[in-house]
Amino acid sequence: MRVTEGMKYQTALRSLGSLASRQADAQREASTGSRIDAPSADPIAAAQNARIRASLGQVDAHRTTVRSVQGDVETAEGALASAGDLLQRAREIAVQGSNGSLAAADRASLAQEVTGLRQQLIALGNTRGSSGYLFAGSKTNAAAFDSNGNFLGDDAAHLVDVGGTSPTDVSVSGARAFTAAGGRDIFQDLADLATALGTNDQAAVASSLTNVDAAHAQILKVRGEAGLSIDRLQTTDSALESFQVNLQKTAHDVADADPYTAYSALTTIGNSLDQAVAVTRQVLQTSALNRF
Amino acid sequence: MSLTNLLNTARDALAAQTYGLNVAGGNVANANTPGYVRRDAILETTNIGTQTTGSVDVAGLRRATDQYLNQRTYDASGQSSSAGERDQELASIEALVSGAANGGLGDAMSQLFSSFSALAANPNDTTVRQTVLSAASNFAQRANDLGNSISQQRADVMKEAQSVADEVNQHASALARLNQQIALALNAGQDAADLQDRRDQELAALSQLVDTRAFTNQAGQMVVQVSGTTLVEGQVARTISVDLDGNDRMRILATTPGSTPKDVTAFLSGGRLAGLRDARDTDLKQVGDRLDQFVFDVATAVNGQHAAGVGLDGNGGRPLFSISPAAQAAARAISVDSSIAGHPEFVAASADAGALPGGSDNAVALSRLSTFTFASGGRTGAEAFGDLVGDIASRKAQSADVFGLKKAMEDQVTQLKESQSGVSLDEEMVSLTKFQRAFEAASKVLQTADQLMQELLDRIGR
Numbered sequence: 001m002r003v004t005e006g007m008k009y010q011t012a013l014r015s016l017g018s019l020a021s022r023q024a025d026a027q028r029e030a031s032t033g034s035r036i037d038a039p040s041a042d043p044i045a046a047a048q049n050a051r052i053r054a055s056l057g058q059v060d061a062h063r064t065t066v067r068s069v070q071g072d073v074e075t076a077e078g079a080l081a082s083a084g085d086l087l088q089r090a091r092e093i094a095v096q097g098s099n100g101s102l103a104a105a106d107r108a109s110l111a112q113e114v115t116g117l118r119q120q121l122i123a124l125g126n127t128r129g130s131s132g133y134l135f136a137g138s139k140t141n142a143a144a145f146d147s148n149g150n151f152l153g154d155d156a157a158h159l160v161d162v163g164g165t166s167p168t169d170v171s172v173s174g175a176r177a178f179t180a181a182g183g184r185d186i187f188q189d190l191a192d193l194a195t196a197l198g199t200n201d202q203a204a205v206a207s208s209l210t211n212v213d214a215a216h217a218q219i220l221k222v223r224g225e226a227g228l229s230i231d232r233l234q235t236t237d238s239a240l241e242s243f244q245v246n247l248q249k250t251a252h253d254v255a256d257a258d259p260y261t262a263y264s265a266l267t268t269i270g271n272s273l274d275q276a277v278a279v280t281r282q283v284l285q286t287s288a289l290n291r292f
Numbered sequence: 293m294s295l296t297n298l299l300n301t302a303r304d305a306l307a308a309q310t311y312g313l314n315v316a317g318g319n320v321a322n323a324n325t326p327g328y329v330r331r332d333a334i335l336e337t338t339n340i341g342t343q344t345t346g347s348v349d350v351a352g353l354r355r356a357t358d359q360y361l362n363q364r365t366y367d368a369s370g371q372s373s374s375a376g377e378r379d380q381e382l383a384s385i386e387a388l389v390s391g392a393a394n395g396g397l398g399d400a401m402s403q404l405f406s407s408f409s410a411l412a413a414n415p416n417d418t419t420v421r422q423t424v425l426s427a428a429s430n431f432a433q434r435a436n437d438l439g440n441s442i443s444q445q446r447a448d449v450m451k452e453a454q455s456v457a458d459e460v461n462q463h464a465s466a467l468a469r470l471n472q473q474i475a476l477a478l479n480a481g482q483d484a485a486d487l488q489d490r491r492d493q494e495l496a497a498l499s500q501l502v503d504t505r506a507f508t509n510q511a512g513q514m515v516v517q518v519s520g521t522t523l524v525e526g527q528v529a530r531t532i533s534v535d536l537d538g539n540d541r542m543r544i545l546a547t548t549p550g551s552t553p554k555d556v557t558a559f560l561s562g563g564r565l566a567g568l569r570d571a572r573d574t575d576l577k578q579v580g581d582r583l584d585q586f587v588f589d590v591a592t593a594v595n596g597q598h599a600a601g602v603g604l605d606g607n608g609g610r611p612l613f614s615i616s617p618a619a620q621a622a623a624r625a626i627s628v629d630s631s632i633a634g635h636p637e638f639v640a641a642s643a644d645a646g647a648l649p650g651g652s653d654n655a656v657a658l659s660r661l662s663t664f665t666f667a668s669g670g671r672t673g674a675e676a677f678g679d680l681v682g683d684i685a686s687r688k689a690q691s692a693d694v695f696g697l698k699k700a701m702e703d704q705v706t707q708l709k710e711s712q713s714g715v716s717l718d719e720e721m722v723s724l725t726k727f728q729r730a731f732e733a734a735s736k737v738l739q740t741a742d743q744l745m746q747e748l749l750d751r752i753g754r
C-alpha cells in the first residue's frame with residue numbers, strides 16, 4: 001500500500017483524537033463520581049436509576065406521613081391515659097361514696113368533684129392534634145363533645161398510606177373510647193354518679209361503681225389500641241428506613257463510578273496518550289526528506 | 293540520423309524533464325491542499341514515420357483517481373454523515389431527558405404522589421391541600437417543558453433539513469457549471485485537472501448532505517443522482533426541496549423545471565438529510581409519543597381517582613388535570629384543571645361527603661396509585677418513566693455505536709483514497725531527483741552534440 005503524508009497525519013489525528021475523547025470521559029467519570037452522567041453510557045442503569053429515584057421519593061413520602069401522624073396518635077394516647085387516671089379517681093370516689101358511714105354533705109362535695117372530673121374528661125375528649133380534634137372521627141374541624149358531653153363526631157377511620165399492601169388506619173376512636181358505641185356512655189355514667197352522690201343515694205352510688213369500672217376498662221382498651229397503633233407506626237418507620245438505606249445503596253451501586261477503577265482508567269489513558277504522542281512524533285519525523 | 297537530430301532530442305529531453313520537475317513541484321506544493329489529486333507526467337517517445345528518433349514528448353498529465361473508489365467514498369461519507377446527524381439530534385434529546393430523570397418530570401411525578409400521601413395524613417390542612425395543587429401544577433409544567441422541547445427540536449430539525457436542501461441545490465448548480473467549464477477546457481485541448489479536482493470536492497461535499505451517485509453517461513456527460521433521482525446531468529441542474537406531507541412526515545421533493553415535483557423520500561438513504569429525517573420522523577416522533585402516552589396515563593389515572601372523591605364543599609366529580617381525550621400532544625397540553633386551580637378546598641381527599649373534612653380514603657387511593665400498573669404495557673408510573681429514560685438512552689447508545697462504525701468505515705475508505713490520490717513527499721523527492729538527474733544527462737547530451745558539431749566545423753574551417 002502506498003503510504004502518503006496525508007495518511008500519516010490522518011492516522012495521527014484520529015488516534016490522538018480518540019484517546020483525548022476517552023481521556024475526557026475518564027476525567028468526567030473520576031471527577032463527578034457518576035458512571036451514568038449521560039443516560040446512554042448505560043441505558044439499563046439509567047432506567048433503573050429513574051425507578052429507584054421514584055421509589056426513594058415514595059419511601060420519603062411514607063416516612064413523612066408516619067412522622068406526621070405518629071405525633072397525633074401519641075397525643076391521643078396521652079389524652080386517653082389521663083382520661084384513665086380521671087376515671088380511676090372517679091372509681092375511688094364511687095367506692096368512698098358507697099361507704100354507708102359517709103355524711104350527705106360529704107357525698108355532695110364528692111358529687112362536685114365528680115362533676116369537675118366530668119368537665120376535665122370532656123376537655124380531654126376535645127384534645128386537638130395537628131389536624132384538628134383527635135377524637136371527632138372525620139369531623140376534625142369541630143369539637144368532639146359539647147359541654148353536656150354529647151358526641152358530635154363520628155367513628156370514621158383515618159386512613160393513611162405508609163406503604164404495604166393496604167392503607168393503615170391511624171384513628172383513635174373517640175366514639176368507642178367515650179360513648180355508647182364502645183359499650184358505655186362515660187359522660188352519662190359520670191353524670192349518673194354525680195347525681196347519685198348529690199341526692200345522697202348510697203345504693204345508686206354503689207351500683208354505679210360497676211359502670212365506672214366498665215368505663216375505665218373501655219378507655220384503657222382504646223388506649224391499648226392507640227399504643228399498638230404507635231408501635232405499628234414505629235415498626236413501619238424502621239422498615240421504611242432500612243428500605244430507604246437499601247435503595248440508596250442500590251442507587252449508588254447502579255450510578256456511581258468505582259473510584260479506583262475510574263482513577264486507574266484515567267492513569268492508563270494518560271499513559272497511552274503519552275505513548276501515542278511519542279510514536280506520532282517518531283512517525284512524522286521519519287521521512288526521506290531529511291536524507292536528501 | 294543526424295547531429296541536428298541529437299540536438300533536437302536533447303532539447304525535447306530538457307523540456308520533458310523540466311515538465312516532470314514542474315509536476316513534482318506542483319505535487320509538493322499541493323501536498324496539504326484538500327481535494328488535490330496527485331498528478332503524474334505522461335512522457336512518450338516520439339515517432340517520425342517508421343523511424344524511432346529516440347526523442348521524448350510530453351503527452352500530458354494523469355490524475356491518480358478512480359471513479360469506483362470515489363463512489364465508495366461518497367457512499368461511506370453519506371452513511372457516516374447520516375449516522376452522525378442522528379447521533380447529534382439524539383444527544384440533545386438525551387440531555388433534556390437526563391435533566392428530566394434527575395429532578396425534572398420523574399421527580400415531579402413522585403412529588404405529586406407524595407403530596408397525596410401527605411394529604412391523607414392531614415386532609416383538612418389548607419397548606420397540604422395547596423401543596424397538592426402545586427405538585428400537580430409542577431408535574432404539568434415539567435411535562436409541558438419536555439413536550440415543547442421535543443416539538444421545538446422537531447421544528448428545528450425541519451428548518452435544518454430545509455437549509456441542507458438549499459446547500460444541495462447550490463452544489464448542484466456548481467456541479468453543472470464545472471461540467472460546462474471542464475467540457476470547454478477539454479475541447480480547447482487544455483488540461484482540466486484543477487477543475488476536475490474542484491468537481492470531485494463538490495461531489496464529496498454533496499455526498500455528506502444526501503446520498504450521492506456520480507457516473508458518466510453514454511454521451512460522455514457526468515450524471516449526479518441523489519436520493520434516487522437525477523440532480524445534475526451534464527450542464528443542467530435540478531433542485532430538491534423539503535416539506536411536510538399530510539401525516540406530518542418529512543418529504544423530499546425533486547423538481548425538474550417545467551414539471552410537477554416528484555416525491556423521492558422513499559429513496560433517501562444517506563447524508564445529513566437522511567439523518568435529519570430519521571431523527572425527526574422516527575426517534576423524536578417515537579420519544580414524543582411515548583412521553584405523551586406516559587403523561588396521558590398518569591393524568592387519566594389521577595383524574596379518575598380524584599373525580600371519585602369529594603372536595604370540602606361536598607361536591608365530587610372534579611378532574612385534577614385538564615387533558616385532551618387522546619394521548620396525542622398530551623405532554624404539551626396538560627394543565628391543572630381550571631375548575632380546581634386556585635381552589636385547594638376542592639381537592640378530593642375524602643370519598644364520602646359524610647366524612648368531611650377528616651375523611652382521607654380518597655387521598656390514600658390517590659397516593660396508592662403510585663404502586664398501580666395504570667400505565668400502558670402494564671407498568672407503574674415510575675416504571676413507565678424509567679422505560680422512557682431507558683428508551684432514549686438505548687437509542688442514543690445505539691446511534692453512537694452506528695456512528696462509530698460508519699465513521700470507521702468512512703475513515704478506511706478515505707485512507708484508501710488518500711493512498712491512491714494523496715501526495716507522498718518521499719515519492720516526490722525521488723521524482724524530483726529522477727528528473728533532475730535526467731535533466732543533467734540531457735544537458736550532457738546537448739554538450740556532447742555541441743562539441744561534435746564544433747569539432748566538425750573546426751575541421752571543415754581549417
